[in-house]
Amino acid sequence: MDMKNRFTLYYFPTSYYSHLVLIALEEKQALYKEKIINFLSGEQLKVKFVRLYYKCEIPVLTDGDKVVVESKDIVDYIDKEVPTEPKLVPDKSSEIGKEVERVRGILGRICMEYITYGCLFYPELSHSGLKLPKAFLKTRKEIEDAWSTFATTCAELADKHPDLRDAYLTKNQYFTKKISLCSDKVRVQKAIDDLDKVFEQMETLLIQNKKDGVEETWIVGPTLTAADISLATLIGRAVYLGLDSKLFSRDKRPEVYQYWTRISERSSIKKTVLGAAKATAQYMLKQKAKIVLPVIGGLATVGLAAGVAALLIAKKYT
Secondary structure, eight states: GGGTTEEEEOOOOOOOHHHHHHHHHHHOOEEEEEEETTTTTTTTGGHHHHHHHTOOOOOEEEEEEEEEEEEHHHHHHHHHHOOSSSSOOTTTSSHHHHHHHHHHHHHOOOOHHHHHHHHHHHGOOOSSSOOOOOOGOOOOOOOHHHHHHHHHHHHHHHHHHHHGGGHHHHHHHHHHHHHHHHHOOHHHHHHHHHHHHHHHEEEEEEEEHHHOOOSOOOOOSOOOOHHHHHHHHHHHHHHHOOOOHHOOOSOOOOOHHHHHHHHHSSHHHHHHHHHHHHHHHHHHHHHHHHHHHHTTTSOOOOOHHHHHHHHHHHHHHO
């Protein structure tokens, strides 16, 4: 198959796990088609998407008829199928390959979903203030109401689609449990404290790399790997949640601070992690414009109508 037409990525710009895959695609300079699934409005529950992946989760990558799920497996697949440098996943039987997998394992065990929504539920847990896109900034009641609605929708769809019943009932339980977990402030605070310990581990690794005589190193060795993608995604989310001042600075964990300063200059990080707010705003703008444009379609030109729509909407989402 032509490389240009191979991959389609189902994702959302602010999705933590989507970032892992987006960075990999950008680093490998892979061509891919985008399909945005707005999990904030429940698009992941549509029957067509559930048939694609029964867990109703993003990201999902398709390569022709092949469907690849789970962000770690997708990154591995991209690295295997796209021959360009850098080699993100070294031979897992090699010493560097084993270390890359070890670090990915540490970072992969962090449940950023609970930390993210926990900080939204309890903004006081954010040390320097939430910096998430405005479209993402909902009140606790708004989020809980949305999840309750999603749970109800899942129960209804389970009855309408017997072949997907198990998938929808599992997701129904997921949303119900999610409200309870993210509402537990003590649990959220513990997750943040555990995150602090992970950052200490990363600081130690970076210090060790310097002791080994490599100045311009990444988290595992001299070249960027999938472990760096995991760490960059984590640091980027910490910045969005206003936890960066707690977790690292010039004075506290300076190696992590320098690492972030350097890796955040890469175009892949600028476009994905740092560009998430802009990408989300653009998506929301287009969705709203689809509604606004027919209403103001009597204007002289579609271009003028689009301009008016943009003026009406942009301020809300950026």
